Structures are given as C-alpha cells and as structure tokens.
Amino acid sequence: MTSVQVDGIAELVTNDPSRGDETALGVLTDAAVVIDDDRIAWVGPSASAPAADRRMDVRGRAVIPSFVDSHSHLVFAGDRADEFTARMAGTPYDGGGIQRTVQATRVATDKELRALLATRVDEMHAQGTGTVEIKSGYGLTVEDEARLLRLAGEVTDETTFLGAHIVPPGVDVDAYVALVTGPMLAACAPHARWIDVFCEPASSHAFDGDQAREVLEAGVAAGLGLRVHGNQLATGPGVRLAVEFAAASVDHCTYLSRADVNALAGSATVATLLPGVEFATRSPYPDGRALLDAGVRLALATDCNPGTCYTSSMPFVLALAVREMGLTPAEALWAATAGGAAALRRDDVGRLTVGAAGHLTVLDAPTYQHLAYRAGVPIARCLDLGWPARPAEAGRTSPI
Numbered sequence: 001m002t003s004v005q006v007d008g009i010a011e012l013v014t015n016d017p018s019r020g021d022e023t024a025l026g027v028l029t030d031a032a033v034v035i036d037d038d039r040i041a042w043v044g045p046s047a048s049a050p051a052a053d054r055r056m057d058v059r060g061r062a063v064i065p066s067f068v069d070s071h072s073h074l075v076f077a078g079d080r081a082d083e084f085t086a087r088m089a090g091t092p093y094d095g096g097g098i099q100r101t102v103q104a105t106r107v108a109t110d111k112e113l114r115a116l117l118a119t120r121v122d123e124m125h126a127q128g129t130g131t132v133e134i135k136s137g138y139g140l141t142v143e144d145e146a147r148l149l150r151l152a153g154e155v156t157d158e159t160t161f162l163g164a165h166i167v168p169p170g171v172d173v174d175a176y177v178a179l180v181t182g183p184m185l186a187a188c189a190p191h192a193r194w195i196d197v198f199c200e201p202a203s204s205h206a207f208d209g210d211q212a213r214e215v216l217e218a219g220v221a222a223g224l225g226l227r228v229h230g231n232q233l234a235t236g237p238g239v240r241l242a243v244e245f246a247a248a249s250v251d252h253c254t255y256l257s258r259a260d261v262n263a264l265a266g267s268a269t270v271a272t273l274l275p276g277v278e279f280a281t282r283s284p285y286p287d288g289r290a291l292l293d294a295g296v297r298l299a300l301a302t303d304c305n306p307g308t309c310y311t312s313s314m315p316f317v318l319a320l321a322v323r324e325m326g327l328t329p330a331e332a333l334w335a336a337t338a339g340g341a342a343a344l345r346r347d348d349v350g351r352l353t354v355g356a357a358g359h360l361t362v363l364d365a366p367t368y369q370h371l372a373y374r375a376g377v378p379i380a381r382c383l384d385l386g387w388p389a390r391p392a393e394a395g396r397t398s399p400i
C-alpha cells in the first residue's frame with residue numbers, strides 16, 4: 001500500500017453537501033486529500049492532514065472529482081466529418097449515417113479498433129475524465145456487437161450493449177428485434193453491464209415504443225441495467241418508457257413534452273443531457289434550467305461518437321450547459337460528476353469522500369468556475385498519482 005497526500009488545494013469540490021460550504025458541491029478551501037492505494041482515505045483542511053508516504057503539492061489550484069462521462073460510443077472506425085459540414089449548411093440529422101460507421105467498423109481489425117479506442121480514452125483522461133461508459137452499436141451482427149463490447153471492456157467496466165441502435169438496411173425490423181433480444185443478447189450480455197435502445201417515433205431509423213419495450217424487457221431478463229436513447233429527434237415514447245422501466249438514465253431529452261418532464265421529476269431515472277449533440281447537429285438545446293426547476297436529476301455527458309458529436313471534452317459540454325441550457329457553473333459541474341455517477345448508479349466515483357475512488361482532476365485555475373469561464377482552454381487533467389503499475393504497462397491505456 002502506498003499513500004499520497006495531495007495538498008496545496010485552493011478550492012476542493014467534494015460533492016459532499018455535509019462538507020465545506022454545505023452546497024451540493026461541498027466546497028472546501030485550503031484543503032488536502034489523502035489517497036491510500038487507489039481509494040480516498042481522508043479529506044479536510046490542509047493544516048490537519050495526516051502524514052502519507054508521499055506528498056504532492058498542486059500549488060493553489062482547484063481540484064474536483066474526475067468527470068464521469070456516462071454516455072459514449074468510442075469503439076468505431078471511419079470518419080463522418082462530411083456529415084457535420086452538411087449539417088452546418090442546413091442538412092438535418094436523421095441517424096442514417098450510423099450505417100456508414102457500421103460498415104467501416106466491421107472491416108476494421110481488433111488491433112485497429114483497440115488503437116483508436118486507446119487514443120480516444122487517453123484524450124478523455126487528458127481532459128479530466130475518470131470514468132467512461134462505452135456502448136457497442138456499430139457492429140449490429142452477433143459477432144461484431146460482442147467484439148465491440150469485448151474491446152470496450154478492456155478499458156472500462158461500464159459497457160453497454162446497443163444492438164438496438166438502428167435496424168440495419170435491408171433487414172426486416174421484427175426479425176432484427178428478435179435477433180437483438182435473442183442470440184445477440186445472449187452473446188453480448190456476458191460482456192455488458194447495461195442494455196440501451198435508440199427509441200424514437202416510428203418512421204425513423206431507430207426503434208418505436210413497442211420494439212424498445214421488447215428490448216428493455218429482454219435486457220431485464222438477462223440481468224442487465226437499463227438505459228435509453230430517447231427524444232433526440234422528436235417527442236416520442238423514449239422518456240416515458242425509461243421512467244416506466246426505472247431505467248438508470250434516459251439520454252438526449254432534446255424534445256420533451258410537459259408529460260415527459262412530469263414523468264422524469266422525482267423518478268428513479270436520470271435525464272442525461274448531451275449538449276455537444278445539439279451543438280454539432282444544429283438542434284435546439286433542451287431547457288436544462290426548467291428540468292432542474294421541475295426536480296429532475298441531470299447528468300451531462302459527451303456522447304462522443306463519429307456522427308452527432310465527435311468531442312471527448314467534458315469541459316466543452318459543461319460550458320455549453322452553462323451558456324445554452326441555463327445551468328449555473330455549480331449545477332453543470334455537479335451534473336458532469338455526481339450526476340454522471342448517478343446515471344451509472346455508482347456511488348464510488350463523481351465525489352471525493354472517504355472510501356471513494358481516488359479520481360482527482362486538477363484545474364490550472366483557482367476555482368471550478370473557470371471550467372466554463374475559460375471555455376476551450378485545456379485547464380482540466382486527471383491527476384496522475386504515479387502509482388507503480390500504470391495501466392499502460394498492464395495492457396490498458398488509462399484508469400478509466
């Protein structure tokens with residue numbers, strides 16, 4: 001066991017409301033954190049920090065819990081920059097481009113996909129993300145979906161089976177739902193913690209309410225946790241289905257009816273907002289302020305994928321939430337850390353409390369408010385505690 005005392009912290013965000021300023025962020029000033037092995041052993045004022053094997057002085061910087069990015073699609077090959085350019089000129093997003101990524105991903109080797117994935121995970125880590133959820137969904141055959149999940153499982157425990165991403169062109173929808181809920185689920189469940197379905201009104205490339213219900217029921221029977229892509233393209237059944245199934249999260253929530261907001265308020269389901277998608281698809285931003293005021297629990301995530309949002313940057317997402325969705329900098333930071341943890345039903349990340357994972361993100365700034373204030377400036381990075389066995393040596397890229 002090796003312990004490290006991190007001190008010189010001008011402002012420490014704990015996400016423990018019983019600490020410090022007693023807001024949801026639980027902000028302490030002039031603070032220290034002691035990490036024993038990879039867990040937090042002590043948090044408090046610098047002056048009373050217990051001794052540790054090593055000391056790391058962050059010299060007046062702010063420290064926050066590492067971001068929890070609860071929605072990404074990192075295992076893919078190919079590029080769709082041309083679609084982004086077309087959208088900026090007015091072409092709407094309809095999900096049809098997913099098939100292009102499916103084609104490019106199917107022909108990529110494991111080695112190629114592993115290298116692409118490693119680069120993206122490293123990019124996230126370098127911008128302060130400590131936990132990432134990764135979905136399949138660009139394989140859409142039994143073998144390819146299982147392959148993508150195996151690769152994702154090499155870099156995270158938060159793996160999500162998204163065979164129900166789109167219906168592959170030329171395939172009968174009922175036959176495909178039967179495949180997803182039968183042999184594909186059987187092959188993928190051992191590699192997945194979650195199941196997800198892209199649910200939109202009938203006539204899109206995605207799955208309607210009845211089909212999505214079948215997918216979620218099969219996921220429950222297979223022992224997987226539930227997530228839903230819902231209400232991205234239009235108001236539809238996704239949000240209310242997620243709430244009915246007590247899914248951990250419904251993601252996107254771009255188009256919400258009053259009934260959707262009422263259903264989410266006080267429910268077990270976190271609404272995960274993905275403002276990078278609205279940015280990169282020229283869609284209207286959901287009213288995050290109204291959701292919070294209605295009592296909805298929010299998370300923020302990147303949705304990093306080649307189609308709707310190719311950013312790995314949680315600080316960018318956080319700045320958009322402040323500027324475009326009416327969240328305060330404090331609310332946005334909470335949603336990007338503790339909110340993401342809630343969306344993954346985790347209580348060991350997204351907070352800096354005794355017993356939690358030692359995932360600290362240091363900011364080249366005196367306060368977390370700089371995350372939105374200095375948008376676009378790379379001020380956030382995961383604190384490298386220099387543990388003896390770095391994951392790279394163990395065949396993994398980052399401790400995400």
Ligand SMILES: N=CN[C@@H](CCC(=O)O)C(=O)O
Binds near residue numbers: 305
């Ligand atoms: N909406 C569904 N899936 C992804 C986009 C996938 C793509 O276009 O490649 C999303 O979350 O936005």
Ligand SMILES: [Zn+2]
Binds near residue numbers: 071072073229303
């Ligand atoms: Zn997504």
